[in-house]
Amino acid sequence: MSVSYTDSEVLRHFMVELFTSFIFSLIFNSRKTVTANLRRRVTNHLSEINVGPSSAYIQTPFHILRDTLDGNGVHPKCPELDSFFASRRLLDEVRSLGSPRFPTQLNAWLVHQVSATDRAEHGPSTSDDTDSSPGLEDLRDEAGCDSEHLPARGQEVEQTSPELGQGPGGAEACVFPQQVDEAKVKEEEEAFPITQLAHSSMLEQESLFDGNPILSDLEHRYASPPSSTVVDWSNLLSVTDFDELDSLVNLSELDADITSAISQDVSLHDATVSSAGAFGAGSGRSESRTVAQQRRTLLRLELLNSTLSDASPGMAVGLAALPFASVCNLTGNASSQSLLGGCLDEAVFDQINQLGLEGLDSIDNQLMNSLGCVDSQGLEDLDSDSGLSLESSYGGPASPGSSEMSSSSSLYCEDEGGATGYSSDVDSLPSKGMMDHTTVWPPVDLSENVWHDHSYSSPAFLNKPSLKLPQKTEAFSDDDDDGSQLEERELSRDELRARAMYIPFSVLQIVNMPVEEFMEILDGHGFTPAQVTLLRDIRRRGKNKLAAQNCRKRKLDAITGLQEEVERLQAQRDRLLREKQLTAKTMGAVGHQIRQLTRDVLARLRDGSGLPLSPERFTLQCGANGRVVIQPIRRPVSASAGNKTDKRKKGKKQ
DNA sequence: ACCGGCTGTCATTTC
DNA sequence: ACGAAATGACAGCCG
Structure with a gap:
C-alpha cells in the first residue's frame, strides 16, 4: 500500500x-x-x-x-x-x-x-x-x-x-x-x-x-x-x-x-516479642502486678483482721507458734515490718502482738517436736485444701470433688506425700532446719509472695474450722492449726510447702535465681532429696506460671493484632474499591x-x-x-x- | 445455680 | 540429657 x-x-x-x-x-x-x-x-x-x-x-x-x-x-x-x-x-x-x-x-x-x-x-x-x-x-x-x-x-x-x-x-x-x-x-x-x-x-x-x-x-x-x-x-x-x-x-x-x-x-x-520480653524482664510485670496484688492483699488482710479479732487465744498461739523467722521478725524487727508494710497493716501486727507472741519461746521446743509430724501433714493438708488442682496433679489425674478431698485429707495426705515425697522427708527434718532457716529466711518473703494467691484465701475455707487434721496432737492442732492456716492463707502453696520443708529461700528467689546458682544451692546446702524435689518443683511451677502468663498475654496480643488487621484489611478493601x-x-x-x-x-x-x-x-x-x-x-x-x-x-x- | 473470665498447675512438645 | 520456654487442657475461684 x-x-x-x-x-x-x-x-x-x-x-x-x-x-x-x-x-x-x-x-x-x-x-x-x-x-x-x-x-x-x-x-x-x-x-x-x-x-x-x-x-x-x-x-x-x-x-x-x-x-x-x-x-x-x-x-x-x-x-x-x-x-x-x-x-x-x-x-x-x-x-x-x-x-x-x-x-x-x-x-x-x-x-x-x-x-x-x-x-x-x-x-x-x-x-x-x-x-x-x-x-x-x-x-x-x-x-x-x-x-x-x-x-x-x-x-x-x-x-x-x-x-x-x-x-x-x-x-x-x-x-x-x-x-x-x-x-x-x-x-x-x-x-x-x-x-x-x-x-x-x-x-x-x-x-x-x-x-x-x-x-x-x-x-x-x-x-x-x-x-x-x-x-x-x-x-x-x-x-x-x-x-x-x-x-x-x-x-x-x-x-x-x-x-x-x-x-x-x-x-x-x-x-508479641516485646510483650514477652517485658514479661521476661519481670520488673514491669511485677510492677503492674503490684496494684492488683495489693488490692487483693488488702482484701485478704481485712478478712484476716476480722478473723483475728474473733480469734481464740489458741489461734493466736498457733499463729505465734509459726516456726518461721519471718513471723518472728515481724514482731521484733521494725525494719522487717516496714518491708512488709505493703502487705500487712499495723493492725494485724498489733493483734498478733496482743495475742501473746511472748509465749513463743516457751512453746518453741514443744512446737519443734510436734512440727515433725504436723508440718508434713498439716501444711500439706493445707496445700491440698487450698488447691484442688494440686490434688489432681499429685494424687492423680482424676480429681474428685473438692469437698471430698477436703474432708478426706487424712487419707490423701499420705498419698500426696508419697507422690511428692514431701511429708516423708519433712518428718526427717530435725530442728536443724529450723535453726538454720530461721536465720536465713529473707525478710521480703511475705511481701513478695502474697501475690497470686487469691484463690487460696477463699472465705469458704476460712469458714471451715473443721479441717483440722486428726493426726495432730491436741495441743498443737488446737493452738496452731487455725492460726497457721490463717497466716498461710496469705501465702502461696509453694511458699507453704517451702516453709514446711524449711526451705530458706522465697519462691521468687527460687524461681528467679539463675540456673547455676540454683544448682549450687541444691548441691551446697545439704538439702534432703525431698527438699531438692520441692525446690525443683517450686522453680518449675513458678517459671511455668510466668510462662503461662506470658503465653496468655501473647495470645491476647495476637487476637488484638488480628482484629486490627481485619479492620485494616476491610478499610483497605474499601479504599481499593x-x-x-x-x-x-x-x-x-x-x-x-x-x-x-x-x-x-x-x-x-x-x-x-x-x-x-x-x-x-x-x-x-x-x-x-x-x-x-x-x-x-x-x-x-x-x-x-x-x-x-x-x-x-x-x-x-x- | 450457672456462666465467663482469670489464674495456677500439669503434661507435653519444642528448642 | 537436661533445662527452659511455650502451649493446650483442666480445675478452682470469683464476680
Whole structure:
C-alpha cells in the first residue's frame, strides 16, 4: 500500500503524530513507571528470599515462595512465613475483589511495554530479580534496541516517577485531561526533542510510505532498528473492560498493601516479642502486678483482721507458734515490718502482738517436736485444701470433688506425700532446719509472695474450722492449726510447702535465681532429696506460671493484632474499591479521548487515492519507544479478543 | 445455680 | 540429657 502526502499534510501529520505520541508517551511512561515501581517494590519485598525472576505477575514469586518455604527447614513460627502468608492472604483478598488475573490484555501490554527483551527472553512473567531497580533495568533493556532514546526516556521515567509516587492511588497516575497533556507536551518537548518525536513516528513499514519522498527521507534519516514491540492501539482502546485496568491498580495497591501487611505482621510479631520480653524482664510485670496484688492483699488482710479479732487465744498461739523467722521478725524487727508494710497493716501486727507472741519461746521446743509430724501433714493438708488442682496433679489425674478431698485429707495426705515425697522427708527434718532457716529466711518473703494467691484465701475455707487434721496432737492442732492456716492463707502453696520443708529461700528467689546458682544451692546446702524435689518443683511451677502468663498475654496480643488487621484489611478493601471505580472512570475518559484522537488522526491522513483512512480499516499502533505507526486492521471484528487470547498464549508459553 | 473470665498447675512438645 | 520456654487442657475461684 502506498500513501501520498502533500508537504502541508506531512507537517500536519507530524504535528498530529507529535501530539498523539505524547499522549502515548504519557500513558506508556505512566504505566511503565507504575509497573516499574511496582516491580521494584515487589522485588524489594521478595529480595530477602531472592527466588529469582519476578515480575508484575507477582503470584509467581509467591508460588515459588511456597514451594521454597514449605517444610524446607523453615520453622512454622518463622516470621518470614508470617510475612509470606500475610502477603499471600493480601493477594488473595485483593483478587477476591472481583478483578481478573493479571495476564489480561492490558497487563500483558504493560508488561510488554516494560521490557521487550524480557518478553523475548523470559516472558512477561519473568525478569531479573537480582537488580535492585528493575524499572531502570527495563529501560536499559529497551536501550538495547533503541539506545539513542535511553537518556531522554530515562529522564522521563525519573521525572514521572515522583508524580506517580506522590499519590497513593492510581487516580493521579491516570489523570489525562487534555490541558494537562498539553502542559506536559510543552514540558516534555524540552526533554524529548522533536527529532525523536519524528523518530517516534518513524513509519517502520516501508510499504506504507514508500511513495512519499519526504517520509522516506525522514525514515532514512532517523532510521533505527524496527522495534520489536508494537502495540496495537486497539489494545488500549479495547480497554473497555476496566477490570483489566483494575487488575493493574490492584497490583499497584497490592504492592503497597504487601508492605503494610508485612509491617503489620512484623509489628505484631514485635509486639508479641516485646510483650514477652517485658514479661521476661519481670520488673514491669511485677510492677503492674503490684496494684492488683495489693488490692487483693488488702482484701485478704481485712478478712484476716476480722478473723483475728474473733480469734481464740489458741489461734493466736498457733499463729505465734509459726516456726518461721519471718513471723518472728515481724514482731521484733521494725525494719522487717516496714518491708512488709505493703502487705500487712499495723493492725494485724498489733493483734498478733496482743495475742501473746511472748509465749513463743516457751512453746518453741514443744512446737519443734510436734512440727515433725504436723508440718508434713498439716501444711500439706493445707496445700491440698487450698488447691484442688494440686490434688489432681499429685494424687492423680482424676480429681474428685473438692469437698471430698477436703474432708478426706487424712487419707490423701499420705498419698500426696508419697507422690511428692514431701511429708516423708519433712518428718526427717530435725530442728536443724529450723535453726538454720530461721536465720536465713529473707525478710521480703511475705511481701513478695502474697501475690497470686487469691484463690487460696477463699472465705469458704476460712469458714471451715473443721479441717483440722486428726493426726495432730491436741495441743498443737488446737493452738496452731487455725492460726497457721490463717497466716498461710496469705501465702502461696509453694511458699507453704517451702516453709514446711524449711526451705530458706522465697519462691521468687527460687524461681528467679539463675540456673547455676540454683544448682549450687541444691548441691551446697545439704538439702534432703525431698527438699531438692520441692525446690525443683517450686522453680518449675513458678517459671511455668510466668510462662503461662506470658503465653496468655501473647495470645491476647495476637487476637488484638488480628482484629486490627481485619479492620485494616476491610478499610483497605474499601479504599481499593473506591480507587477501582475512580480508575475505571478515568480510563474510560482516556479511552474515549484516544478513540476520538484516533479518528481525528486517521481522518487527516490520506491513502494513495487521496481518501482519508478509515478507522475501520486502519489503526494506530505505538511502539515501546513511543513511536506511532499506522497499520491496517487485519481482523477488525475480533481484533481485541484475538489480541487478548494471543497475549495470554504468549504469556503462558513464556 | 450457672456462666465467663482469670489464674495456677500439669503434661507435653519444642528448642 | 537436661533445662527452659511455650502451649493446650483442666480445675478452682470469683464476680
